[in-house]
Amino acid sequence: MKTSVTLFFAILFFSGCGDDPKKNSPQKSELAKIENWARPGVQGQMSGAYFVYRNPLSIADTLISVYSPQAMMTQIHESYTTEDDLAGMREKAEIIVQANQNITLEQGGLHVMLMNLKTDLQEPDSVTISLIFNQAGKVDLTLPVISNKK
Amino acid sequence: MKSLFPSFLCILFILFTSCNTGPKVIDDLSDKSFNVVNQNGEPVTFPDDYQGKYVVVGFIYTNCPDICPLVTQNLIKVQKEFNNPDDIQFLGITFDPNRDTPEVLKSYKGLFNLDDNFDFLTADSTTISELMDSVRVRSQVSFTQVREDDKEVYFMNHSDKIMVLDKKSRVIFEYGGSMTPVNYIVEDLNTVRK
Numbered sequence: 304m305k306t307s308v309t310l311f312f313a314i315l316f317f318s319g320c321g322d323d324p325k326k327n328s329p330q331k332s333e334l335a336k337i338e339n340w341a342r343p344g345v346q347g348q349m350s351g352a353y354f355v356y357r358n359p360l361s362i363a364d365t366l367i368s369v370y371s372p373q374a375m376m377t378q379i380h381e382s383y384t385t386e387d388d389l390a391g392m393r394e395k396a397e398i399i400v401q402a403n404q405n406i407t408l409e410q411g412g413l414h415v416m417l418m419n420l421k422t423d424l425q426e427p428d429s430v431t432i433s434l435i436f437n438q439a440g441k442v443d444l445t446l447p448v449i450s451n452k453k
Numbered sequence: 454m455k456s457l458f459p460s461f462l463c464i465l466f467i468l469f470t471s472c473n474t475g476p477k478v479i480d481d482l483s484d485k486s487f488n489v490v491n492q493n494g495e496p497v498t499f500p501d502d503y504q505g506k507y508v509v510v511g512f513i514y515t516n517c518p519d520i521c522p523l524v525t526q527n528l529i530k531v532q533k534e535f536n537n538p539d540d541i542q543f544l545g546i547t548f549d550p551n552r553d554t555p556e557v558l559k560s561y562k563g564l565f566n567l568d569d570n571f572d573f574l575t576a577d578s579t580t581i582s583e584l585m586d587s588v589r590v591r592s593q594v595s596f597t598q599v600r601e602d603d604k605e606v607y608f609m610n611h612s613d614k615i616m617v618l619d620k621k622s623r624v625i626f627e628y629g630g631s632m633t634p635v636n637y638i639v640e641d642l643n644t645v646r647k
């Protein structure tokens with residue numbers, strides 16, 4: 304009898320009352336599909352833009368700057384987690400891209416930082432950016448403004 | 454057989470203490486009261502004014518174009534999953550009150566097409582830092598940039614967090630704000646929301 308009572312207890316303890324597993328771990332797969340686009344923004348404020356660029360050359364290239372006529376200042380930034388577990392971003396001075404490889408700017412990683420927007424950005428506006436490469440020179444991209452991006 | 458009676462009591466005790474208490478309370482904010490304002494400049498007492506609702510809160514600053522919109526978008530996705538319910542309030546609270554005035558938050562809200570159950574809150578910097586302390590959200594200026602028009606802009610390192618309050622203003626769930634799959638939040642809310 305005693306054993307069965309103990310067993311019953313054991314089952315009770317280990318079945319119904321388990322804590323949920325920790326749910327704080329980042330899941331990159333949740334992030335958006337890769338695309339060329341820009342966030343909506345308010346004049347004088349910030350926006351972010353994202354793109355994929357494929358180096359068509361047979362040699363490595365380096366992205367050394369980015370420019371947009373729609374912002375007072377434009378930089379390539381990288382979101383990262385600091386040593387004490389805070390979310391931050393920092394400027395990325397250059398990005399090397401090997402021959403026939405991609406540079407991918409996506410949410411939660413690299414972004415074009417558009418600072419002090421000259422006008423509001425809303426759908427269906429678009430943002431023009433110029434990428435300056437050591438080898439390929441100037442590459443212009445037009446990115447549609449998308450709100451509530453998945 | 455008589456000897457089983459105490460065991461039976463014990464079982465009842467276990468059932469009622471360990472299984473029926475719902476999720477663990479992470480922080481109890483019910484004794485806290487912060488005077489803040491929403492994006493329309495209307496005074497709000499947080500969390501008191503939201504008692505009786507579940508509250509999903511994300512922490513943001515509007516000069517953050519990458520991580521913080523992901524936090525806001527996650528809240529929007531949760532709201533959509535539940536089909537804009539009346540018993541769940543969504544809040545974005547800024548930890549950058551110097552720049553995130555009600556007017557700035559109003560234009561920020563305008564970027565996302567949001568309803569009345571989705572508000573952005575700010576306050577004076579003392580209140581905001583007390584509020585952030587009480588929910589263990591940290592932020593600090595990371596670097597300052599001089600713009601082409603010679604004005605300085607600063608950026609911040611900050612906790613990346615979404616939390617859920619129950620109807621009694623107790624924090625019952627916490628998540629990494631920008632990267633958490635929305636279905637985790639939805640499933641957790643489903644377990645408590647009847």
Ligand SMILES: [Cu+2]
Pocket residue numbers: 380381392393414416518519
């Ligand atoms: Cu940035």
